[in-house]
Amino acid sequence: MKSSNLGYPRIGKDREWKKALESFWAGKLEESAFLAQMEQIRQQHLIKQKDKGIEWIPVNDFTYYDHMLDMAVMFGLVPKRFAYDGGPVPLDTYFAMARGNKEAVASEMTKWFNTNYHYIVPEFGERPPVLAENRPLKAYLEARDQLGIVGKPVIVGPYTFVKLAKGYAKDEFERVVDQIVPLYVDVLRELELHGVEWVQIDEPAFVQDISEQDRALIRRVYEQFSQALPHLKLMVQTYFEAVDWYEELIALPVEGLGLDFVHGGKANLANLTAHGFPQEKVLGAGIVDGRNIWRSALEEKWELVKTISNVVDPDRIWLQPSSSLLHVPVTVEAETDLPGEVQAALAFADEKLGEVQLLVQGFRFGKYVISKEIAQNEKDLLRLAESPARNREKVQQARKALETTEAKRDVPFHERRDIQQAAWKLPLLPTTTIGSFPQTTEVRQARQQYKKGNWTVEQYDAFIAEQIKQWIAIQEEIGLDVLVHGEFERTDMVEYFGEKLDGFVFTKNGWVQSYGSRCVKPPVIYGDVQFVAPMTVKESVYAKSLTEKPVKGMLTGPATILNWSFVRDDVSRQEVCEQIALALQAEVEALEAAGIRMIQVDEPALREGLPLKQADRAAYLDWAVKSFRVATSTVAASTQIHTHMCYCEFHDFIDVISELDADVISIETSRSHGELVSVFETCTYDKGIGLGVYDIHSPRVPAVAEIEEMVSRGVQVLPPAQFWINPDCGLKTRGRAETVEALKNMVAATHAVRDRLTQKA
Template sequence: MSIKSSNLGYPRIGENREWKKALEAFWAGTLEESNFLQQMEQIRLHHLQKQKEKGIDYIPVGDFTCYDHMLDTAVMFGLVPKRFPYEGGVVPLQTYFAMARGSQEAIACEMTKWFNTNYHYIVPEIGDRTPTLTENKPLLAYREAKEKLGIKGKPVIVGPYTFIKLSKGYVPAQLPALILQLVPLYQQILRELEQEGVEWVQLDEPILVSSLSKEEMETVSYIYKQLHEAAPHLNIMLQTYFDSVEFYPDVINLPVQGIGLDFVHGIGQNLRYLTTCGFPEDKVLGIGVVDGRNIWRSHLPHKWKLLRTITSAVPEDRVWLQPSSSLLHVPVSINQETQLDPLVKEALAFADEKLDEIQVLLNGFRSGENATIEEFTRSQTALSNLAQSPERNRLKVHESVANLGHQHAERQSPFVQRRKKQQQEKKLPLLPTTTIGSFPQTLEVRQARQKWRKGEWTTEFYEEFIQEQIEKWIKIQEEIGLDVFVHGEFERTDMVEFFGEKLAGFTFTKNGWVQSYGSRCVKPPIIYADVEFLEPMTVKESEFAQSLTTKPVKGMITGPVTILNWSFVRDDISRKQVAYQIALALRHEVEALEAAGIQMIQVDEPALREGMPLKKSAWENYLNWAVKAFRLTTSSVQDNTQIHTHMCYCEFHDFIDSIRDLDADVISIETSRSHGELVSSFHEHAYEKEIGLGVYDIHSSRIPSVEEIVSMIERGLQVLEPAQFWINPDCGLKTRGKEETIASLRNMVTATLIVRDRLTSAQP
């Protein structure tokens, strides 16, 4: 057996986002369920056929989904929360999507980030129902690929321990019983795959790269012993990714036939483990050699040298070459990028190109290194040309980052003193109401932007249109009765892309879409060079909005760490250095807003938590520079300028010191789907600054009732002082419809007035 190639997962969305369009047509009622399922099948088979044509030996099947792979696993086990209608058996599509998106009758399941990526998964809820195998999804995926394409695929399944650890609804003491419930279901899946004649199955266990305890690793060993005994003749590839494994000797001795390791993001430790501890002679090593999370071309000569080092320890006939993770996290193909600067385009590789790189490296082993010289030289030249470009060698930017020790990164006065000045000047009521920033981006707004970009509208005409939208929504906010306004961000396509378009060092693709959650796709900017401020970016719209009202209007900026984490970032310097470059550029924008009279400035950092390393030992270093980047952006303003920030849900008890260290005057946190969990953490951890806990979920189209929001506010007041509590939705309203937005905000304000009246009447 010679060296083989493998893939871990392929992007779902399609070259032209066909997947997204089919989903949204089905949800809108313009595509019947049978036609929807037919389109899903066509997209799925097309993806498999592409991988077959590229010569991939082990093609993943079952990685495709109609929404999310963790949700698929949950419904495969019948884990449908009791608030959704379900009578057993195969979970209906309507119930499946209700779990993901919510319905008028039931709140959606919680959604959070998949490890430290920008992909969101639906969090399974365990406890409402006893797990049962409703259908063997991996088996169905295998049969489909074999019967319709002649592909004997490699079924992909979320591993049992990763699935359990990423689920909610149980306490640690219930874990042994839960394992005893779930392991037999995994055993049944594997037995049926073995009986079908499946050669290899991929069990994804990325949880093994996180900071596990020895006891947890022993639990993993127990689980895999049970799985092996159930299907002893089925080959299991235990796949890890995103970092190095924690317990290498234990992992490589698990009763599986293959181990997949990340030699991109976990290269240092994984390579040390491999060279010092060795690798079992009876196992296959999956070498994650091509970066599955970033879009840069591989430096193939360097990759070749790495592979030669690894194959000196593990024979070639027991090696698979593969991406470091699923290619879910990168765009599909570079082919449609006709407008990119050739300097940048030549240095990029999307999913299809990464599979090509795997095959080039494979060819080096099968046909000899001479067969790869042309491709090796091309990759090296492309990356070298970019490294030597003027855009990556801006002396002023390099000097500013080098001199950060002289940059002021603290506010003039401590929070207590600032708060008094701000209260005296702004005179806000108890429980001030506001929104997070964006208002609905209607079809009219999107079409206007396209007409302007295509040159059909002049800049002057387009700016007049934007002002009309701002004026309309300022009036709506007045009518609703909000206390602090926003201008609505109608001029912005995306909260990161907008700033990237106005800063030096960024470039953009035409079709570089990736899935964020559900049908929500984003087109991350590419930070390819040194970042530098050019001119004010948000002042015009903020200043105009403020001129229309006596209520305060927040200036809205995306923070440096979120811009970093939601972009594809150059990999020739550290992420810390890039974050500091962005922070110093944004600092100019904050100062320009303040100079224009905007005295509330929100610097959003929803991605601050998600960028944290998977290993706790690396948290402190990351948080130190991430917090410093935020403070570099915000610290130069006067005391009476109120700095706000917004964050997505985070494990508050793990993060509270860093949230304090940001030194923002007001922070809002996305908590509606997990409100009770965050509120309970305040019982253990006091927080003295002002804070808004999201009181309703904007990811669902359902309109929250007044009573529901009153209950949410009152739960927050159990642990927060009224004077520090702000009332807001849990995130921006860009993706919502106009009428549902207005109705929801009216209910939010009404609920706030009810609680505010109770509080004031209770005062002596």
């Protein structure tokens, strides 16, 4: 039995990866110094895994931004707008694809399956793919020659890579796969020639619903690999769910197959025991959760591996995490301030690798060698289970009462719309923002001063009030129609609420990558969630006192808080989400009682939690949508509920959006170049829609004409009265000057379209 890893967190123990990236982008690091720092970080990660005893260490899982972007540039898939002339893609072009520049809009970004990681979407169609650079080979040679580590190169498989790309028609999928397979062969052949033994080919798309036609394509692709690469061993790695077409999968002509025995584990185990496993193949058994932060129940894992080893010879088993560990923080070492029962139950990347190695040692030398660790593990997990935070009877009873409660607004939308328009008297195409404004160095320093105890509550509150006052004035000067307070008191849209609700704890250094250098520190939901006191009323009421214009209250929705947190694993996610919804309902009612009658409850991660299997989606959507309505349905008809979603496929989600029964939903349209607007050319939708008309993830300021064109297209497919105009997401990561300039252009473009429509009328 061997130990293996599928991928290691890129960001570093102290986010040194993020800091190097941002210093380079800011011009504080020369390219050579940046590359040297990245090499040092990358090699430290490899050495750490070796020191943990991991035998099959992944290489090429490290990236300067995103692994899908790495695959795209390896194959020369650089859109023409980036002025690429061939050969290895320059670093500035690479980052321009990810972030945009003054000349070109960034490539689209969307979620990596049902995780909170965002990948850059490869674009086919503008130029034929070519092998520009063999990145896995460079990574392998570096690890071998400089560190003496014979690694396992990792690449995204052809089926998954093309399935997650864009730029081709649906009926062209097979042709595009066939077009790129020879380039994969070239990459793999070079690896083979340099002595590589195993290559990990990640095919997470295999766990989705796969048609018979696609299964035939997959067989043909891997038969080509087998014929072209007689001496290279391929480990086809699946994760995030079970594989439904198990019997066909295990028949693929490859030397190893990786299965997730955590997420979808019951189905994978049932298939394994019912249909067996080829004795000539290696099984990569994902037994430690690569996506959550709780320690494994070692006794249960021991029994699981025993069951697996009854089917597969232990000599043909690699024990490993269920997925890449990029979804969890690096190490628990810094977490010394948590409640004891929580701290003892946590396992981040390094600790998870320790669990893998511990189980391998137990099976090699006998269970007795790890008996003390198993006994302590059981004691620690029981202590958490029996904690008062996990046994709040009132919370559990209130949640259970929802089973017989219908959550819905008293007045239907078509009546609310007229009531709200009469109350607000907003112009055609009202302009607003998603909620946050730039978190400048000054804002971040003030927060640190307060957290360190150098500032009193009064000093910090006065600073936040001054920021709100400044930005209310700026918004009025720009000419926005509906204002926000700016969220200067919030580090993160989920963390802020978790800090004010019971049932959450926060790590000191539990950072994970969300996209590019953007790292988040997810809250840990460890107990029953309970409302304590109003969380947003003070700032919203103060902002409202400064202007005659409407001011939105800003909350994060229950499904997003759930999906962007590390969630307890002893009860269902539905139960946790409904507890959060009840807590948010109390906050919504507090805002309304304080005179805030526009309330935005953001759900950018609602779709993110969607199960990967079509058959499982209806149940999830039922409770996720109900949770949103539980939080928002008790307000008066004149109170306008907004929500926001970003970077998800809306064409198959429009009915769900409607079921939320929000009065206005804002959507991202900028990076997809207005593709989301096309949804409304074929779908009926009757509620308010906020068009996200420019990309806030790029420093680029859009021209008035560019925004005007996007708005004009929108009003051609739905009645103008339905549309609101806004950026595609919050503005906390942008600079002050570019934010003001971009919003001025947005307002100018809106006024131009508004004037034309008014004249026509």
